[in-house]
Amino acid sequence: MQCEELAARLEEFPRRHFAYLPSNIEFLGNLTEILEGPRIFVKRDDQIGLGIGGNKTRKLEFLLGDALEQGKSKVVTFGGPQSNHARQTVAAARRVGLDPILFLFGEEPEEYTGNLLLDRLMGATIHFIPFESGAKRLEEAVRDMKSEALSFPDVSPQDSYLIPVGGESPVGLLGYVNAALEIHRQMETMGIELSHVVVAAGTGGTVAGLTAGFRLLGSGVKVIGVDVGALWKEFEPSIASSATATARQIDSEIEITVEDFLLVSGFVGDGYAVPSKEGVEAIRLLARHEGIFLDPVYTGKGMAGLIGLVRKGFFDRSDNVLFIHTGGVPALFAKGKEVLALL
Numbered sequence: 523m524q525c526e527e528l529a530a531r532l533e534e535f536p537r538r539h540f541a542y543l544p545s546n547i548e549f550l551g552n553l554t555e556i557l558e559g560p561r562i563f564v565k566r567d568d569q570i571g572l573g574i575g576g577n578k579t580r581k582l583e584f585l586l587g588d589a590l591e592q593g594k595s596k597v598v599t600f601g602g603p604q605s606n607h608a609r610q611t612v613a614a615a616r617r618v619g620l621d622p623i624l625f626l627f628g629e630e631p632e633e634y635t636g637n638l639l640l641d642r643l644m645g646a647t648i649h650f651i652p653f654e655s656g657a658k659r660l661e662e663a664v665r666d667m668k669s670e671a672l673s674f675p676d677v678s679p680q681d682s683y684l685i686p687v688g689g690e691s692p693v694g695l696l697g698y699v700n701a702a703l704e705i706h707r708q709m710e711t712m713g714i715e716l717s718h719v720v721v722a723a724g725t726g727g728t729v730a731g732l733t734a735g736f737r738l739l740g741s742g743v744k745v746i747g748v749d750v751g752a753l754w755k756e757f758e759p760s761i762a763s764s765a766t767a768t769a770r771q772i773d774s775e776i777e778i779t780v781e782d783f784l785l786v787s788g789f790v791g792d793g794y795a796v797p798s799k800e801g802v803e804a805i806r807l808l809a810r811h812e813g814i815f816l817d818p819v820y821t822g823k824g825m826a827g828l829i830g831l832v833r834k835g836f837f838d839r840s841d842n843v844l845f846i847h848t849g850g851v852p853a854l855f856a857k858g859k860e861v862l863a864l865l
């Protein structure tokens with residue numbers, strides 16, 4: 523499919539514009555030199571505008587477009603207490619006059635820091651829901667959370683638009699189909715042939731949306747997701763089926779398989795949201811050599827994955843690799859002590 527056709531098909535979906543697009547692409551000359559590897563670029567989805575930015579803003583353009591089209595008055599979503607997705611959902615909801623309601627897994631902390639502080643400043647209704655991670659599969663817990671949310675008096679199917687964890691739905695992922703189109707066009711303008719896009723994978727939605735977008739364009743760019751949580755069973759097949767469901771909104775015949783992207787493991791460290799040695803090394807390198815801040819939960823570990831692949835000789839020196847900075851910097855303030863301990 524040509525760029526113009528994909529752009530026209532995306533125009534058919536309800537959408538609200540929150541982001542400064544296209545987000546910038548910068549060449550990381552110092553990092554490239556230090557690693558003696560491929561040419562590394564960064565796409566600044568962390569500086570996308572609304573509510574300190576991040577990857578969820580792109581998904582929310584389509585999700586809240588859909589919510590408004592359905593005549594909803596409230597937006598309900600889910601996540602950890604430091605969820606970037608929750609923070610960006612609240613910001614977007616406030617922009618368009620919808621009431622934001624959050625269900626956050628865990629106990630209410632004594633101190634409101636990082637994303638939680640921002641949620642509070644924006645006046646979101648926040649419910650804390652204790653989450654027994656070992657008791658059941660995460661997938662089941664997330665599904666139960668939705669029915670639990672619907673049992674609250676301030677949430678009803680009539681007036682509430684429920685957004686899954688991480689905005690991971692075929693409608694939300696159109697935001698990253700659009701990002702693939704944007705990257706394709708930017709690289710064409712820059713006269714650069716891109717070989718790989720690397721991104722942190724949490725729910726895997728960003729990987730799925732990008733893969734769908736590049737496949738729809740018939741592009742050979744390989745999307746690499748760095749698993750930062752090891753949270754999900756059958757992660758790769760579920761990313762492939764999300765990508766297929768997303769792309770089928772545009773091309774009903776397409777089938778996306780696990781061969782269409784790469785998922786890299788080994789960079790979670792001690793667990794999801796626990797700062798890792800390699801992640802903090804990546805944070806330090808980018809801060810000290812490029813003046814760019816990564817976060818300890820997602821982008822630090824994502825960049826650690828990219829660095830690990832370079833050191834393993836995965837890329838050719840002639841490759842052009844684009845890292846997507848998906849945001850998350852508020853978590854740096856919430857986890858400052860742990861990060862400094864590993865610096």
Ligand SMILES: Cc1ncc(COP(=O)(O)O)c(C=O)c1O
Nearest residue numbers: 606724725726728820848849850
């Ligand atoms: C900063 C940041 N980067 C990356 C991700 C991962 O994105 P996805 O859930 O689409 O895999 C998230 C999502 O939670 C995030 O907040």
